[in-house]
Amino acid sequence: LVPELPEVETIRSALVPALEGRQLERVSILDPRLTAPYPPDAVAAALTGDRVVRVGRRGKYVVVELSSGRHLLVHLRMTGSFRLHRNGSLEEDPYRRAVVRLDDGSDVTYRDVRRFGTWTLLEEGELELYLGKRLGPEPLERGYTSRRLGDALRGRRAPIKSALLDQRTAAGVGNIYADEALWCARIHPLRPAGSLDAVTVGRLHRCLRAALRRGIDRQGATLRDYRDPTGAAGSMQDEFKVYGRRGEPCRRCRGTIERLVVGGRSSFYCPRCQREPVPKT
DNA sequence: AGGTGGACCCGAACGC
DNA sequence: TGCGTTCGGGTCCACC
Numbered sequence: 101l102v103p104e105l106p107e108v109e110t111i112r113s114a115l116v117p118a119l120e121g122r123q124l125e126r127v128s129i130l131d132p133r134l135t136a137p138y139p140p141d142a143v144a145a146a147l148t149g150d151r152v153v154r155v156g157r158r159g160k161y162v163v164v165e166l167s168s169g170r171h172l173l174v175h176l177r178m179t180g181s182f183r184l185h186r187n188g189s190l191e192e193d194p195y196r197r198a199v200v201r202l203d204d205g206s207d208v209t210y211r212d213v214r215r216f217g218t219w220t221l222l223e224e225g226e227l228e229l230y231l232g233k234r235l236g237p238e239p240l241e242r243g244y245t246s247r248r249l250g251d252a253l254r255g256r257r258a259p260i261k262s263a264l265l266d267q268r269t270a271a272g273v274g275n276i277y278a279d280e281a282l283w284c285a286r287i288h289p290l291r292p293a294g295s296l297d298a299v300t301v302g303r304l305h306r307c308l309r310a311a312l313r314r315g316i317d318r319q320g321a322t323l324r325d326y327r328d329p330t331g332a333a334g335s336m337q338d339e340f341k342v343y344g345r346r347g348e349p350c351r352r353c354r355g356t357i358e359r360l361v362v363g364g365r366s367s368f369y370c371p372r373c374q375r376e377p378v379p380k381t
Numbered sequence: 382a383g384g385t386g387g388a389c390c391c392g393a394a395c396g397c
Numbered sequence: 398t399g400c401g402t403t404c405g406g407g408t409c410c411a412c413c
Binding site: 102104160175176177178179214216218234265267274275364365366 | 404405406407408
Binding site for chain 2: 133177178179213214215216255256257258262363364
């Protein structure tokens with residue numbers, strides 16, 4: 101459930117050997133929402149015959165680079181997932197939204213229960229503008245320093261939790277890893293983002309990268325039915341320190357994990373070791 | 382301009 | 398047991 105950077109990276113890794121170098125022989129888009137406002141048949145026709153050069157990732161987007169120079173951007177949102185099918189027979193799936201037949205006879209299917217996910221076909225040269233408008237830097241890239249995180253937070257009065265979910269702060273961070281990073285750095289989710297001093301930003305920077313790396317090492321977190329394209333589950337959920345642990349003991353200080361709504365999203369934290377922001381009087 | 386809240390969607394979880 | 402209601406999650410968009 102809810103693929104964030106580590107889950108999308110796990111999905112990307114699994115898609116690489118199946119997709120790279122393959123030609124798209126037949127593309128069926130079964131749900132018009134997937135490509136809206138563009139007609140699904142037109143997008144399917146445009147994809148047919150093209151070849152996959154590379155499968156990459158930016159933030160939570162899977163970026164499929166095609167030999168025509170175009171890019172297919174897939175955003176899984178809440179419940180999107182890919183499946184690889186070696187032999188040609190596909191079992192029934194009421195939530196299947198697209199099927200891609202490759203030139204080795206295998207199929208890649210896309211399923212999405214909630215239908216929030218999107219497939220966007222960008223013309224050559226459009227990628228940078230499209231992503232640049234929406235995403236900030238990749239938090240795991242070399243060159244993503246504590247200073248860059250501090251620059252993104254400076255002057256912001258929004259809660260740090262909301263600032264972390266802003267994809268322009270650090271691309272790919274979602275609700276789970278934001279909460280885990282804040283717990284690790286001992287920062288209350290409601291603290292104004294701009295109020296963190298350089299030392300605290302440094303702690304957050306280190307904790308955020310550690311949480312994301314750990315998530316990738318663990319092949320993502322499997323809640324409910326998230327699976328990578330080969331059907332494998334992740335194990336990051338076993339390592340959650342706060343996410344989904346309301347009422348359970350903090351693993352660090354023996355406080356009790358609480359739930360708070362910040363910017364309309366549930367936030368789990370330990371009120372004992374993530375101190376309350378000092379109210380202005 | 383930055384921040385906030387609603388819309389989108391639907392299965393799961395919850396309340397009676 | 399069964400029904401209706403609420404919830405959540407990422408992103409976009411309207412509004413303040």
